[in-house]
């Protein structure tokens with residue numbers, strides 16, 4: 001790892017930061033092949049585990065193999081992969097961890113992939129159940145989350161030399177976990193890129209542009225990935241207003257239809273307010289800046305509940321006013337106002 005970079009906390013959680021200025025094309029991280037946990041190595045981990053006796057009866061593919069392998073390694077104090085596993089946050093979250101009841105409140109773009117992922121995890125889970133006495137569900141979920149959010153597709157062992165710079169995806173069922181490189185966060189405007197170095201048989205990160213001191217290193221987790229893919233597989237809400245609003249509105253709509261749960265709607269509104277930092281004491285009697293989320297929210301609620309939408313929102317706002325020591329929001333002629341009582 002280049003001495004110019006360090007791990008730190010930033011706007012997107014933990015990430016990798018530039019400590020002194022980096023030139024375009026500079027090599028920043030190089031991970032040799034023997035430090036990569038590939039599908040093939042995962043298979044070896046499983047085959048050599050004493051508790052596993054029924055491998056042949058199951059057909060585990062790339063991600064299942066990795067999930068099972070890190071689950072098995074997780075409980076071994078002397079595991080070769082211990083330092084790597086310890087470098088991963090203890091708590092990971094993906095929507096597949098939501099209960100069906102909660103998933104049913106979400107838009108199909110989250111509900112369907114997450115239900116598929118739950119099914120998929122059953123392959124690894126059934127395999128472990130057959131071979132182990134007890135399965136720790138939390139650990140298994142964590143392992144799956146690691147694979148979803150930190151693995152790269154491809155197999156360096158099967159890599160063809162095509163300019164020597166890319167992991168060749170010869171078999172789409174192959175995946176690889178890569179210590180250190182997996183510490184870099186995603187951004188649409190990324191400043192780093194992955195490359196497979198065939199000569200050194202190493203997976204590497206290069207600077208795509210100059211990077212100034214203090215800036216975070218970013219890669220792109222996949223230019224064809226949608227906001228929903230990022231949410232479903234990596235468990236974070238992309239910085240996109242449309243995405244956030246769509247996600248939350250699906251819940252609000254469902255809630256209004258399904259159980260008229262006004263408390264839930266209140267909490268959703270609170271989230272929108274928090275997002276827009278509308279709690280600020282600086283406001284006296286101020287017209288909000290064009291509040292896109294709020295505008296959209298009110299329009300969508302109006303679509304669902306018809307004429308009474310504003311009064312539903314209004315009653316919630318009065319409730320907030322009582323809870324929040326005097327600040328309240330009102331709609332006058334279709335515009336939102338924050339009023340704070342002296």
Ligand SMILES: C[S@@+](CC[C@H](N)C(=O)[O-])C[C@H]1O[C@@H](n2cnc3c(N)ncnc32)[C@H](O)[C@@H]1O
Pocket residue numbers: 012013014015087088089149150182183184185186187233234235236237
């Ligand atoms: C490959 S890891 C990146 C390193 C990770 N932040 C860590 O502390 O180990 C991917 C995870 O980082 C977080 N992440 C990456 N990019 C993000 C972003 N733009 N916004 C929020 N979270 C992000 C998500 O939790 C994601 O599942």
